[in-house]
Amino acid sequence: MKDYIEERAINIAVYIIDNNATVRQTAKAFGVSKSTVHKDVTSRLMQVNPTLARQARTVLDVNKSERHIRGGLATREKYAHSAK
Numbered sequence: 001m002k003d004y005i006e007e008r009a010i011n012i013a014v015y016i017i018d019n020n021a022t023v024r025q026t027a028k029a030f031g032v033s034k035s036t037v038h039k040d041v042t043s044r045l046m047q048v049n050p051t052l053a054r055q056a057r058t059v060l061d062v063n064k065s066e067r068h069i070r071g072g073l074a075t076r077e078k079y080a081h082s083a084k
Helices: 002-018 023-030 034-048 050-082
Strands: none
Touching: 002 034, 002 050, 023 034, 023 050, 034 050
């Protein structure tokens, strides 16, 4: 694996852990696709730093379990503003 890819994977994981960020937020911050973020955290980082990979995965799992709630809140907010 190229050095810059390893470095990006580590930086992405640190960002996710520090900011409790979602995959979409992380992808936007780093200017890469959601697929790249997911691949970096789930497989590439496991080869470089397994401990960091597990910590980032824990944050992503929590975000995944809460996403249906966030979606409902976003929809409620959308229609609350459009009704006025």
